[in-house]
Amino acid sequence: METTSSIKAITHESYLDLMLQYAFQEGFNFAVWRKPKSNQVEIIIDSEPVLRQGMPQLKELPAGFIAHNFEDGTSPSYFFLEAKEYYSLDLGTPVELEENHPFVENTTLSKTELQKLVREGIKKASKGLQVQETSKEDFIDQVQKGIDQINGGKLIKVVPAKIKKQELNENLDLSQTFLKLCESYPNAFINFVHSPAFGTWMGASPEVLIKTEGNTFSTMSLAGTQKAIGDNPLKTAAWTQKEIEEQALVSRYIVNSFKKIRLREYEEKGPKTVLAGNLLHLRSDFIVDMETTNFPQLGSTMLELLHPTSAVCGMPRQAALDFISANERFERTLFAGYFGPVNVQDATSVFVNLRTAQLMGDHAYLYAGAGITEDSIAEKEWEETEMKCDIIGRFFTKENK
Numbered sequence: 001m002e003t004t005s006s007i008k009a010i011t012h013e014s015y016l017d018l019m020l021q022y023a024f025q026e027g028f029n030f031a032v033w034r035k036p037k038s039n040q041v042e043i044i045i046d047s048e049p050v051l052r053q054g055m056p057q058l059k060e061l062p063a064g065f066i067a068h069n070f071e072d073g074t075s076p077s078y079f080f081l082e083a084k085e086y087y088s089l090d091l092g093t094p095v096e097l098e099e100n101h102p103f104v105e106n107t108t109l110s111k112t113e114l115q116k117l118v119r120e121g122i123k124k125a126s127k128g129l130q131v132q133e134t135s136k137e138d139f140i141d142q143v144q145k146g147i148d149q150i151n152g153g154k155l156i157k158v159v160p161a162k163i164k165k166q167e168l169n170e171n172l173d174l175s176q177t178f179l180k181l182c183e184s185y186p187n188a189f190i191n192f193v194h195s196p197a198f199g200t201w202m203g204a205s206p207e208v209l210i211k212t213e214g215n216t217f218s219t220m221s222l223a224g225t226q227k228a229i230g231d232n233p234l235k236t237a238a239w240t241q242k243e244i245e246e247q248a249l250v251s252r253y254i255v256n257s258f259k260k261i262r263l264r265e266y267e268e269k270g271p272k273t274v275l276a277g278n279l280l281h282l283r284s285d286f287i288v289d290m291e292t293t294n295f296p297q298l299g300s301t302m303l304e305l306l307h308p309t310s311a312v313c314g315m316p317r318q319a320a321l322d323f324i325s326a327n328e329r330f331e332r333t334l335f336a337g338y339f340g341p342v343n344v345q346d347a348t349s350v351f352v353n354l355r356t357a358q359l360m361g362d363h364a365y366l367y368a369g370a371g372i373t374e375d376s377i378a379e380k381e382w383e384e385t386e387m388k389c390d391i392i393g394r395f396f397t398k399e400n401k
């Protein structure tokens with residue numbers, strides 16, 4: 001006799017609620033994301049520990065989600081959630097859930113019960129983690145030191161960062177927040193990741209580190225920031241020499257990486273003005289045909305050469321890294337690291353983890369950095385990091401705007 005399971009139509013929010021209930025009740029790791037300009041929310045759930053040793057070889061990895069800290073510890077390692085379970089959800093059509101779907105538990109929790117479960121799960125995953133807000137004085141002092149070192153010839157560019165602590169709305173609904181981020185930032189990589197190994201993060205990244213799809217490889221240089229003002233900011237924005245130079249340095253860094261591996265055939269488009277939330281940046285795109293250039297492993301090679309780019313670290317890279325570890329009073333962990341789906345639906349999209357919040361206990365910790373060049377003004381750089389924090393922070397406030 002044929003058995004058919006009945007199908008229930010539910011909202012996208014209810015689907016994400018069921019997923020959260022499933023993952024937090026079972027104590028699983030998960031990554032939920034929506035790629036830029038896409039209508040698909042994708043989900044990976046993995047029940048295993050996720051820390052792997054060595055450098056990631058993207059082509060050899062199974063389908064999954066990679067997450068790499070800004071800096072390696074004593075030896076190279078990365079987090080990898082294998083796609084033991086993979087689901088996708090089209091935001092343009094209603095969801096139909098079969099009765100025997102893994103997310104369908106015997107008892108569906110009420111919103112209040114779910115929020116309690118999620119809060120407890122997040123608290124547990126951040127146990128032992130200590131994160132402290134950066135004071136304005138500290139940040140300004142760092143920027144000033146950066147400018148001094150640039151003037152002294154030790155550095156060309158450096159990207160100091162800060163942490164801003166913000167109380168979470170006690171009724172914060174993370175399914176709703178994720179969907180609101182998708183709606184508000186169509187050009188961003190919307191992400192929500194959770195594991196006892198790295199905690200809980202939610203964000204809207206504007207920056208691709210590397211992307212491979214079929215034989216096409218691409219990367220971008222993104223830098224320079226100003227507030228989007230007026231009716232048509234993409235057309236009317238004017239850039240100063242400081243910002244043009246700041247972005248050109250990132251492009252030069254990418255071109256130098258191509259040179260290191262003797263890759264001469266690439267297409268460079270831009271720079272053009274792009275919108276990320278209510279901020280504008282300058283962006284150039286670099287595209288390579290991996291087949292005609294005979295670089296089938298270009299994704300892994302460039303990951304190693306590019307990270308951390310001068311959009312999040314500085315130039316020269318080692319001197320900027322040394323500056324950051326000597327002057328920044330916190331570990332960046334996943335902030336300004338890279339993360340994204342690998343070999344999922346035959347594509348790999350790795351983003352820089354920017355415009356992000358680490359959720360811990362009753363607070364969100366917002367991370368933001370600013371590119372410093374010789375023409376920087378410390379107070380302005382502080383304001384820039386405030387605007388960057390607000391892109392994600394305003395979704396977690398008491399009012400949950």
Ligand SMILES: C=C(O[C@H]1C=CC=C(C(=O)O)[C@@H]1O)C(=O)O
Pocket residue numbers: 159207222223224225281310311312354355367368369370371372388
């Ligand atoms: C370091 C960040 O942004 C980078 C990406 C775009 C523009 C940037 C800037 O104008 O400084 C940064 O290089 C951040 O958002 O925390």
